[in-house]
Amino acid sequence: SRSINLAVIPGDGIGQEVVAQGLKVLSAVLPQDVKLETKAYDLGAQRWHRTGETLPDAELESLKNHDAILLGAIGDPSVPSGVLERGLLLKLRFAFDHYVNLRPSKLFPNTTTPLAGRPDIDFVVVREGTEGPYTGNGGSLRTGTPAEVATEVSLNTAYGVERVVRDAFARAAARPRKKLTLVHKNNVLVYAGHLWKNIFDRVAQEYPDVTTDYLHVDAATIFFVTQPERFDVIVTDNLFGDILTDLAAAVSGGIGLAASGNINPTGDFPSMFEPVHGSAPDIAGTGKADPTATILSVALLLRHLGFEPEAVRIEEAVSADLAGRDGTFRTTDEIGDTLAVRVAG
Amino acid sequence: SRSINLAVIPGDGIGQEVVAQGLKVLSAVLPQDVKLETKAYDLGAQRWHRTGETLPDAELESLKNHDAILLGAIGDPSVPSGVLERGLLLKLRFAFDHYVNLRPSKLFPNTTTPLAGRPDIDFVVVREGTEGPYTGNGGSLRTGTPAEVATEVSLNTAYGVERVVRDAFARAAARPRKKLTLVHKNNVLVYAGHLWKNIFDRVAQEYPDVTTDYLHVDAATIFFVTQPERFDVIVTDNLFGDILTDLAAAVSGGIGLAASGNINPTGDFPSMFEPVHGSAPDIAGTGKADPTATILSVALLLRHLGFEPEAVRIEEAVSADLAGRDGTFRTTDEIGDTLAVRVAG
Ligand SMILES: CC(C)[C@H](C(=O)O)[C@@H](O)C(=O)O
Ligand SMILES: CC(C)[C@H](C(=O)O)[C@@H](O)C(=O)O
Secondary structure: OOEEEEEEEEEOOOHHHHHHHHHHHHHHHOOOOOEEEEEEOOOOHHHHHHHOOOOOHHHHHHHOOOOEEEEEEOOOOOOOOOHHHHHHHHHHHHHOOOOEEEEEEEOOOOOOOOEOOOOOOEEEEEEEOOOEOOOOOEEEEOOOOOOOEEEEEEEEEHHHHHHHHHHHHHHHHOOOOOEEEEEEOOOOOHHHHHHHHHHHHHHHOOOOOOEEEEEEHHHHHHHHHHOHHHOOEEEEOHHHHHHHHHHHHHHOOOHHHOEEEEEOOOOOOOEEEEEOOOOOOOOOOOOOOOOHHHHHHHHHHHHHOOOHHHHHHHHHHHHHHHHHOOOOOOOHHHHHHHHHHHHHO | OOEEEEEEEEEOOOHHHHHHHHHHHHHHHOOOOOEEEEEEOOOOHHHHHHHOOOOOHHHHHHHOOOOEEEEEEOOOOOOOOOHHHHHHHHHHHHHOOOOEEEEEEEOOOOOOOOEOOOOOOEEEEEEEOOOEOOOOOEEEEOOOOOOOEEEEEEEEEHHHHHHHHHHHHHHHHOOOOOEEEEEEOOOOOHHHHHHHHHHHHHHHOOOOOOEEEEEEHHHHHHHHHHOHHHOOEEEEOHHHHHHHHHHHHHHOOOHHHOEEEEEOOOOOOOEEEEEOOOOOOOOOOOOOOOOHHHHHHHHHHHHHOOOHHHHHHHHHHHHHHHHHOOOOOOOHHHHHHHHHHHHHO
16 A cells, blocks of 8 residues: 655744645545655754754654655744755755756736736746755855955756756656757856756757757846746756746746745655745744645645646646635635645545 | 047947947937047957957957947857857956946836836846856866766955945935845855855945845845836846846846946946847847847946936937837837937937
8 A cells, every 4th residue: 555754844934834734735635545654854943043953964864764855944034044045955955866956837827927918827947956056165265354255166067967957858748848948048157058058959869859949047037027938848057947936936926836846856865845935934923824835846746756646636726726716815724724625525 | 628439349230230329329419519439349250250359459458448338239149159258248348347237227108018017117236247157267077078067166256246335335325215135145155145245234334324135036036027116226246137137127128128337437447338138130130129228328328428418318318219109110220310319409
């Protein structure tokens, strides 16, 4: 009989609240014969304040034993910028080799977009997750003096680029439109840019059915707002992917609906699923947080673990729930309840 | 008597066409007693194809003798990516220490925006122009093999950050709303991010009247489309500024209206003014290029050289021209003619 052994990292702020709804919907959608075990990990701002720890080795080891990780949100203004991001969130992505950071964008009916004319938006960004300017490879000299020099090194390897580009081609080939756009800035970042472009062009030869395209990152932001329907699958580096996926979320229903998966496709390590939004301390505890992004992340989690019908059930429930929204306020909990009922039904 | 000794680099594609209109309007707006001398420099794709040169030392030296430079657009698909960008455009920005890359965004009445509800957009991005990931400080090892490693180094100095931050504070202090937003990614790029943030916070103490704000670059893209009216002056690094200003152009009338100045505030070297758009080879020669971005760049040029009333005349003429547009097609030349008549009148 099947089972899911899930690690849960609620984290900070609204992270706790949205994760509770994600688990509620997960329990409701799973068939009776699937055994769901969850273990909560107390990581984030409070833990750091209490113990000074971000992610101790013992917990990192323990996390490896799970089939997947569900994460709420990490970060609080009381913690110096970078401490939890580098010491916990990025540490997990790097330690578990989450080289595919998958971020779908879809403008569901009856949701808000700042764009006039409501374009058809349905694309997925495959953001590289383990390289680029995110490797922590930088430093500063004469820190705090007028002679300070600070560096940040973007590291890019053929090994790292090829595996994520291959993943993106496979995803594009499996979609009806079969289109893949590489986004980089190869007219300025010529070394990294040429590495990406050369590998992209070489792998493209193995996918004659996939239409390919290249855009500089600055031009890509223009098309995100003027012509988002032109995109199907996008593959890009860690930093460009970070920037583009927030913009993508903003134009396709808002950051409250944007799901993501930090995926290790080899299965060597557990993949991790999380909403794109942050911990939003300003609304924590008010019941105003929309748990939909987390619930859609649970769908990605289920798909990754082979529960495709259950993933689809969640996505259809979300779509129906959004279509029925009439502006009446519902709490985090109420939205979770509604979706739990829908997926069970 | 006053004079302007202007270097003109028309460049590639529509660059030639829009620069001609910029010069037309410049001649028309200048008072009789101002002597305008121009010298054209044949630089860009054609020159490179003919001679293999991007920017020879003799021409770089000669350019130093001018009061300012007006540039059209650089780049052509026939030239490998990076050759002209690094060898000509960025070479000029770096050689002439253009550390303030000034890019105003204003949504003029009767212009198109992809944003529903036409928010009030009137902000200016002060993009650092001589540091960050643009320094060409990178390389590749085992190039073209499966073991390739490519790096790009972002270089940031207290010297370079402080001067551009000071410039941005002075600009914010001179505007009615007096608000300055720092955009970076200091939760991931901790070394460069902390350098920027520390200097920003220190200089802020000298400007108690200026309201300050900090946003991560990913969050900033969200506000560009959901709440662009929140911005007044933005200061940011070279790469983030590149990305954000294309997005800013897209939401505020389109890339056909976005002007920029590459400014050396010390006056040690000539500043350079150029539209944000590229050479658009697909429409070159068709008369479809809108010269307005170049003409607005001429206004920035005039303001920089102390011709404030003339700069304002151009901006008012553009505003009136845009307000009167009814969708009837006008050629590049016709738009230039209309504006030349307006500023002279
Ligand atoms: C919190 C931060 C480190 C993170 C990132 O930059 O990847 C976030 O912005 C995201 O997109 O998941
Ligand atoms: C052409 C390119 C080198 C340039 C840049 O990246 O600065 C352009 O995009 C710009 O914004 O002026």
